[in-house]
Amino acid sequence: MTFLSETRSQVFHKILNREYFVYYALILVIAFFAVVLSETAFLSTPNFMNIIRQTTPITVMAVGMTFALAVGHIDLSVGSVVALSALVCGLLVDIVPWPVAVLAGLSSGLLVGLINGVLTEWLKVSSLLITLGSMGVISGIARVITNLESIPITNDSFTYIFGSGSFGSVSVMFIWTLLALILGWVFLSKTRFGSHLLAVGGNPTASRALGINVVKVKITAMVIAGGAAAMAGMLYAGRLHGARYSLGEADLLTVIAAVAIGGTSLFGGRASVAGAVVGSWLMGVINNGLILWGFSTNEQIIARGLILIVAVAIGVKEDRR
Amino acid sequence: MLGVKKLKTLSRISLLAAGIAVGISVAQAGPLERIDLSKSPEGPNGNAAxxxxxxxxxxxxxxxxxxxxxxxxxxxxxxxxxxxxxxxxxxxxxxxxxxxxxxxxxxxxxxxxxxxxxxxxxxxxxxxxxxxxxxxxxxxxxxxxxxxxxxxxxxxxxxxxxxxxxxxxxxxxxxDMYGMGVAAAEMMSDAVGGTGKIGFIYHDASYFITNNRDNAFRTAIQENHADIEISSEKGFTEEGQTFELASAMVLQNPDLKGIYVAWDVAAEGVIEALRAQGRRNVKVITHDLGQNNALDMIKQGNMYGTVADRxxxxxxxxxxxxxxxxxxxxxxxxxxxxYDKVTKDNVAVTWEKSLRRPIPKKLSEALQ
Amino acid sequence: MTAEYHVPDTALEVREIHKSFGGVQALKGVSFSILKGEVVGLLGDNGAGKSTLVRCISGVHPQDDGEILINGQEVEIKSPQDARDQGIETVFQDLAVIPNFDVSKNLFLNREILSSNPILRFFGWLDHKEMSRQSEIALKRLNSRIPSFREEIKNLSGGQRQAVSIARAVNWGADIVIMDEPTAALGVEQAAQVNNLIKLISSQGISVLLISHNIQHVMEVCHRAVVLRHGRAAANVLIEDITPDDLVGLITGAKRAA
CATH class of the missing domain: 3.40.50.2300 (Response regulator)
Incomplete structure (x- = not known):
């Protein structure tokens, strides 16, 4: 039997490990843009605060998606939940105290997550198909309840806390990002439940044999993903001072790319909250850099697709080991 | 703090209430309204155009x-x-x-x-x-x-x-949204020979330009073209829906002579539906210029004309x-x-006038 | 076959276990017992009822009729949790490890040690330090050749993985460990490692019920062999009293128990 010692190639492999890939990629991309865009304000604190501010909803969604992927699920409905929760909150915020409207908005996302999770376990169908269906249903509902109208939100407390507020030069969105990062990281890496999530994703049969309630764990993961998406809905509504059925529609690919490149396996069992957060920043920096460089959105879409391919390629290679 | 149960009930009721409130407000601005064509269109703050x-x-x-x-x-x-x-x-x-x-x-x-x-x-x-x-x-x-x-x-x-x-x-x-709608109505009249039944496929979402053009067309048909009757009205929210809408429309109303549809890309689905059913005699009028429909127009298919802005x-x-x-x-x-009324005869000129680029090769070849 | 009477150092005894699935009688009254620290091989052809018996004892499919006694006391085993509570742990072929987890996390999966701080405890905060400490002790106790409790399972060999499974069972204070084909997927050397481990835990007073197709392994590590045929215990023999050929004969039915 060979003993495991750290040979040079293994050290090398560890450095190139996909868990770290996203950090290198972020540094590389920032360095690249800093050179190419040296004449613009790319490399400035306000611009980075910009990037974080506009990326926060994606970051929050990515943290939620990390939990779904950790158990081997995927949640395609996150984008539609963003719209639903923002609209629910937007419709209520003038009628009830704003914290109640926020709770209602968040509950709508948790509820969708619960339904996604229960249906997936009950029908024993892939979460991909279930959430594909619920994505359609929810975006339909979002359209119906508003008749495709935008809902303005004029409540100053709400828009301050969930969007435009700041402490000095630090946007409140940055605080939300930190909160998502810390909560997600603690929950996944420091608690028993997080350990069970990853165990279920890594080997559901073994987890069941060891007495873990696999069904409950999987459903909870979907509830977290739904809740995070609803939170992203609040952040969009706060930033835009309004809600609209189309919010979040285009976010799914970005979120999955951010999570995947951050080192979370698309097949369960391996997840990194910090990676997802940094992954979302990477997407944000690329988006910002390409715009400042004068590229069009179509080219940005191509860039995002390429990043996803790179992320998945690294991920699959790692999983086959 | 409110109890969870109470909260849920409250949220459900208020959601419904808010939905109704929004529904009412939609009625004030949006699709299927009559327009006073004697006035020029107004800006959002009542400024005349x-x-x-x-x-x-x-x-x-x-x-x-x-x-x-x-x-x-x-x-x-x-x-x-x-x-x-x-x-x-x-x-x-x-x-x-x-x-x-x-x-x-x-x-x-x-x-x-x-x-x-x-x-x-x-x-x-x-x-x-x-x-x-x-x-x-x-x-x-x-x-x-x-x-x-x-x-x-x-x-x-x-x-x-x-x-x-x-x-x-x-x-x-x-x-000039009113002008475009009125022009589209005039082209429709030309297309169907001044009389007959037509279909009206409009953008069923609150959107300033399309609502005004659609409404202006509808009003102009009713006021200026008394012998033309809009016998079927259907709204769409996504361009992709128009194929099915148009298919159903011509099946239910076999006597339609023309169909108005809100804009060019949406019209592609209508043309496709008419082709699929072999209804070459139904003429289509729309807004904006697009290569596919322009080609159909040149080849004297279903597309009769479009109103191009600049x-x-x-x-x-x-x-x-x-x-x-x-x-x-x-x-x-x-x-x-x-704006310009575009038909087969002037498509080459108006294309360049509107979009400021040479007419695509496929179109110029078809014109020869 | 008559039921055996309890002797003081009997760890596990099953009496007249019956189990049917639909119209098929998988077990038609199986009885045998395992002494403390004894390794008993459970043998039999495919369909003889080995897996069904194991599932009854481990609580996956409770028996229809018959009794299970632990240390002479009759116990009810209706679920895997019941079995665990009675000190029965099961080690599966290669199923029960989480590839991306390190050894320590695998050892404590679903039996995590929580922080002693009551607030953190409420949130399920893990005490990684304490688990690491105990993992190290557990691995030492088994003399295992696993390099570190921090190594991820996927970097371990099949034998090492099986060692982790066994360590987990032992670590949880199991008195009886059921092993279902623990060496089936392993190479010769790896299998020898696992066999040594079985001998080791047996010497520490833990009883082992070993399901195996490998006569050589059974001859090597077991004290006794119970042979199932057609849902009944066809033989219950001491290994030192039997040759491998006779054992095969008992399994195939070519030979009858003396």
Whole structure:
């Protein structure tokens, strides 16, 4: 039997490990843009605060998606939940105290997550198909309840806390990002439940044999993903001072790319909250850099697709080991 | 604190109430309204429309901005032929005036994305932003950083709630939507020989331009073309739905002689449906120019004619309005550009006039 | 076959276990017992009822009729949790490890040690330090050749993985460990490692019920063999009293128990 010692190639492999890939990629991309865009304000604190501010909803969604992927699920409905929760909150915020409207908005996302999770376990169908269906249903509902109208939100407390507020030069969105990062990281890496999530994703049969309630764990993961998406809905509504059925529609690919490149396996069992957060920043920096460089959105879409391919390629290679 | 159960009930009830309230407010502005065609269209603040030709800069004014190295950014809602033509018009005009276009963005109809786009382009410190606002309601928040920075904002078509001309923005430039609707009605009359039943496929969402054009068409048919009857009305929210709508429409109403549909890409589904059912005799009228439908028109298929606006001119007018802002010159609040009725006979000329680029090879070949 | 009477050092005894699935009688009254520290091989052809018997004892499919006694006391085993509560742990072929987890996390999966701080405890905060400490002790106790409790399972060999499974069972204070084909997927050397481990835990007083097709392994590590045929215990023999050929004969039915 060979003993495991750290040979040079293994050290090398560890450095190139996909868990770290996203950090290198972020540094590389920032360095690249800093050179190419040296004449613009790319490399400035306000611009980075910009990037974080506009990326926060994606970051929050990515943290939620990390939990779904950790158990081997995927949640395609996150984008539609963003719209639903923002609209629910937007419709209520003038009628009830704003914290109640926020709770209602968040509950709508948790509820969708619960339904996604229960249906997936009950029908024993892939979460991909279930959430594909619920994505359609929810975006339909979002359209119906508003008749495709935008809902303005004029409540100053709400828009301050969930969007435009700041402490000095630090946007409140940055605080939300930190909160998502810390909560997600603690929950996944420091608690028993997080350990069970990853165990279920890594080997559901073994987890069941060891007495873990696999069904409950999987459903909870979907509830977290739904809740995070609803939170992203609040952040969009706060930033835009309004809600609209189309919010979040285009976010799914970005979120999955951010999570995947951050080192979370698309097949369960391996997840990194910090990676997802940094992954979302990477997407944000690329988006910002390409715009400042004068590229069009179509080219940005191509860039995002390429990043996803790179992320998945690294991920699959790692999983086959 | 409220109990969870109570909270849920409350939220359900208020959701319903809010839904109804929104439903009522939709009735005030949106599809299927009658329009007073005797008046010219009005801007969002009740400003009467002015021809965009009134927007001009004299040589002194042009010289005043030329040496200043001003910068402009174009924050669009989408991309495509039409947007390209606006961009081209704006860029050409800006170039004449020595203003550099530093960024062009496309929000893909995503209001959150547009808000990010605004923040991103502001890092380049543009002096002028030309934009079509995706969401007039949340646009106020999205463009606030630009307004705060003193950037001159020029709007295409859509107003921004709470913003005023010559204050937060200089002015709005848009199509002559009433004129286009009336022209479409006239073309429909030509197509069906002045009498008969037609179908009406309209954009069933609250959207300033399309609602006004659709409503103007509908009103003009009713008021100016008494022998033509709109016997079927169907609304769509996504372009992809028009194939099914048109299929059902001609099956239910075999005697239709023509169909109006809100715009070019949406019309493709209608043409497809008519072809599938072999209904060559049903003529289609729409707005805007697109290659596929233009080809069908040239080949004398179902497409009879379209009303083309002049996006290139919109871009030029917007660029000049941006300069109005820089010079603190009073801007016309609401300006409209002209339009052309396009049929097989004049498609080559109007294509170049409208989009400012040569007619595609496929079309010119088909014309020969 | 008559039921055996309890002797003081009997760890596990099953009496007249019956189990049917639909119309098929998988077990038709199986009885045998395992002494403390004894390794008993459970043998039989495919369909003889080995897996069914194991599932009854481990609580996956409770028996229809019959009794299970632990240390002479009759116990009810209705679920895997019941079995665990009675000190019965099961080690599966290669199923029960989480590839991306390190050894320590695998050892404590679903039996995590929580922080002693009551607030953190409420949130399920893990005490990684304490688990690491105990993992190290557990691995030492088994003399295992696993390099570190921090190594991820996927970097371990099959034998090492099986060692982790066994360590987990032992670590949880199991008195009886059921092993279902623990060496089936392993190479010769790896299998020898696992066999040594079985001998080791047996010497520490833990009883082992070993299901195996490998006669050689059974001859090597087991004290006794119970042979199932057609849902009944066809033989219950001491290994030192039997040759491998006779054992095969008992399994195939070519030979009858003396």
């Amino acid at each position: 002015q021809p965009a030709g009134n927007i001009t800069l004299n040589s002194d004014e042009a010289a005043a901005v030329k040496s200043k190295n001003y910068k402009a950014a174009l924050v669009w809602h989408a991309s495509g032929d039409w947007v390209n033509a606006v961009t081209e018009g704006a860029k050409t005009k800006f170039e004449e005036l020595g203003i550099e276009v530093v960024a062009t963005t496309d929000a893909q109809f995503d209001s959150a994305r547009q808000a990010s786009d605004v923040e991103n382009v502001l890092a380049l410190n543009p002096d002028i932003i030309l934009t079509l606002v995706v969401d007039p309601v949340s646009g106020g928040a999205a463009f606030k950083p630009a307004v705060d920075k003193g950037t001159e904002l020029v709007l295409l078509s859509n107003p921004i709630a709470g913003y005023k001309p010559n204050s937060e923005y200089t002015g709005i430039v848009t199509d 996006p290139y001119e919109i871009g030029q007018a917007m660029a000049m309005l941006g300069v109005y802002g820089l010079l603190d010159k009073e801007s016309p609040a609401f300006s409209v550009v002209g």
